[in-house]
Amino acid sequence: MAELQRIKVFQTEADFCNIRHSLLVPSTAHCVETSEVFFQCERKANVGDVVLYDKYLDEEMLVYYTEYNATAYPLSTYTPTGIVVIPQWFCGDDYARVMSLVNMSCTTPETGKASNSSTYNNDTNTHDIYLFWGGYSQGQGWHDIPELINYGTDSNRYQIYVDSNNNPTGGNSNWGYMPSDSYHTGYKGSTENNSSDKTAHWYNGMGADNRLPSAYTNRLERNPLYGRGADGNQSSFLSDYNGKQNTQHILNYETYQALWETDETIENIVDYGHFPAACCCARFHTEGTEQGDWYLPAAGELGCLMPRFSIIQAALKKVASVSSTVAVPLLENYIYWSSSENFEVNAYTLNTINGAMGYRIKLNYIYVRAFRLLRI
Numbered sequence: 001m002a003e004l005q006r007i008k009v010f011q012t013e014a015d016f017c018n019i020r021h022s023l024l025v026p027s028t029a030h031c032v033e034t035s036e037v038f039f040q041c042e043r044k045a046n047v048g049d050v051v052l053y054d055k056y057l058d059e060e061m062l063v064y065y066t067e068y069n070a071t072a073y074p075l076s077t078y079t080p081t082g083i084v085v086i087p088q089w090f091c092g093d094d095y096a097r098v099m100s101l102v103n104m105s106c107t108t109p110e111t112g113k114a115s116n117s118s119t120y121n122n123d124t125n126t127h128d129i130y131l132f133w134g135g136y137s138q139g140q141g142w143h144d145i146p147e148l149i150n151y152g153t154d155s156n157r158y159q160i161y162v163d164s165n166n167n168p169t170g171g172n173s174n175w176g177y178m179p180s181d182s183y184h185t186g187y188k189g190s191t192e193n194n195s196s197d198k199t200a201h202w203y204n205g206m207g208a209d210n211r212l213p214s215a216y217t218n219r220l221e222r223n224p225l226y227g228r229g230a231d232g233n234q235s236s237f238l239s240d241y242n243g244k245q246n247t248q249h250i251l252n253y254e255t256y257q258a259l260w261e262t263d264e265t266i267e268n269i270v271d272y273g274h275f276p277a278a279c280c281c282a283r284f285h286t287e288g289t290e291q292g293d294w295y296l297p298a299a300g301e302l303g304c305l306m307p308r309f310s311i312i313q314a315a316l317k318k319v320a321s322v323s324s325t326v327a328v329p330l331l332e333n334y335i336y337w338s339s340s341e342n343f344e345v346n347a348y349t350l351n352t353i354n355g356a357m358g359y360r361i362k363l364n365y366i367y368v369r370a371f372r373l374l375r376i
Contacts, residue, residue, distance in 0.1 A: 045096030045374050048311040049084040050319060053288030060288050062376070065315035070322045080326055081286040082372065083315045086304045090215070090222055091241040095373040097301050099312070100284065100294065101319060101327035103129045104368040106268040106276055109283035110291070112370070114320075114328045126268040130365035131280060133337055133347045135253070137272030142344045142362075147249040151237035151299070152342035152359070159236040159357075160228055162213050172230035174237060174342060176212035178306035178355035212238070212357060214307045227300055237340050237348055238357065240298040243371055246339035247295035250278040261291070270363040277337050281370040294370035299340035299348040299357065301371055305330075306355045330369070337366045 049062040055077055062084070063073065086097035102112035107119070107128040118127040135143035151174060158172040213225035227239030240246070254260060256274030257267055266283065268276045281296045305312060312330070319327035330336075333353040340348045342359035349360050360366065 044088040045084045045098075045376055046087050047084055047308045048315045050080055050315060051082040051084065051098055051374065052078040053081050053286065054078055055287065058288075060374075065311075065318045068315075068318055068322075075323060075326070079287045080319045080322075081288055083312055083319070084374065085308070085312050085371075086241075086301060088375065090304070091301075093241075095375050097241075097297070097304070098372050098374045099297075099305075100286075100370040100372075101316065103328065104131060104277070104280035104284060104370055105129050106131060106266045106280055109266045109280045110285060112280075112284050114325050116328055116331050116334075116367075124267075124269075127365055128268075129367060131268055131277045131337070131368050132270040132365065133277050133360075133362035134270050134275035135272065135344075136270045136363050140272040143253060143272050144344050145249055145253055145341070147252075148246060148339075148341045149240065150341055150343050151240070151348070152346065154234075158230045159212055159238055160225065160230050162211050162225060168225070175356070175358035177210050178212050178303055178350070178357055179214045180306045180309050180355050212303075215304045216307050226303075237299045237342070238303050240300045240338075240340045243298035243301050243339050244295040244373060246298055247278050247281060250275045250296070250339060251282055254279060277366075277368050278339065280368060284370050289372060294372045296337065296339040296368065297371040299338040302336060302338045302348070302350045303357050305350060306352070309352070331367065335360070335366050337368050 045062060046064070048065045050065050050068045052061050052063060052073060053059075054061055060081070061078075065083070068080075080101060082098035082100055084096050085099045088094060088096040091097070100112060102114045103116065105111075105113035105128045106126070107121075113129050115129075118129045120127055135145070158174045159176055160168045161171040161173070161176060162168055213223050213228070215223055215226045217223050227236055228234070229236045253273060254275055256269075256271045257263065257279070260266055260279045261283065266276055266279045267274065278296045281294050282292055284294045285291045313332070316327055316329040320329060330352060335349045335351045338348045338350070342348055345361055346359040347362055348357065349366060350357055
């Protein structure tokens with residue numbers, strides 16, 4: 001899976017960069033100089049790749065979603081297990097982030113649920129895929145997890161807002177709206193709903209005071225403003241890519257359901273010492289992955305969904321078209337939990353209807369998609 005694939009050869013690095021945005025693998029293309037003094041693309045995990053588990057070779061492979069089909073990759077041999085949502089170079093640790101094909105479920109925690117329709121249990125008064133973040137009790141208040149970085153009380157950690165040119169406005173807050181690529185291929189600032197040059201779209205034509213920097217520039221490179229605080233240097237909640245570590249910190253305080261790792265179901269209640277969203281992610285696994293590989297994504301990881309939303313959604317729909325029992329697209333009008341805290345009462349969320357990165361009280365019912373790390 002990690003072999004070098006010559007996608008296209010360029011005479012100079014400048015030639016390569018000029019059309020990088022139009023390549024099938026723009027975000028994973030690393031220019032490398034060959035003995036011929038040419039440049040080529042080194043294939044790594046890219047946004048929109050479908051992760052497949054080869055049952056016969058007992059190994060994983062990648063295929064770009066436009067090339068995925070049941071004839072070339074029959075389910076009898078290749079099991080889809082996830083979609084790459086963050087390229088391998090983005091977070092600085094050489095790991096791509098892969099999102100689950102299904103929602104996390106407290107009734108089937110090991111497999112999740114390939115449906116966006118929640119089932120209500122009259123006996124327990126709980127839903128199966130609307131999950132609590134957890135850690136609250138009427139008698140004991142909120143559970144403090146000191147290992148998690150608190151992104152809500154230090155004003156220096158508040159996310160900056162940007163103007164129509166993607167430059168800081170001087171305004172700041174610990175929430176805001178992420179741009180989406182739903183209507184075009186641009187990634188940078190514009191106040192227009194659909195700008196004439198197609199360089200940007202800010203969801204719902206929101207005003208400059210509420211816009212957050214995209215994760216990517218127009219050249220599909222990492223935007224240095226993404227995850228920066230109000231002073232341009234301090235980290236904001238969108239700099240948190242440590243979902244796996246966050247999830248482990250949360251699980252270390254799981255005391256309510258002592259056998260959550262082996263019980264048939266995970267109780268979906270907001271009790272002091274119980275964290276069902278994180279537990280469901282940690283229990284989930286697929287062919288080719290193990291329990292503990294998957295985790296509740298951090299805010300910065302979750303925020304990366306919106307700038308490439310149409311590609312990620314198209315990839316999910318492509319897999320779902322092959323088998324609706326294997327994958328379900330993201331809801332385009334709902335909210336998803338992250339593992340990043342605003343402070344002990346709230347955790348950060350993503351609202352796909354308008355790209356809002358905000359926070360909700362942890363006793364809300366909210367959807368969950370698990371992430372995992374991938375390096376090739």
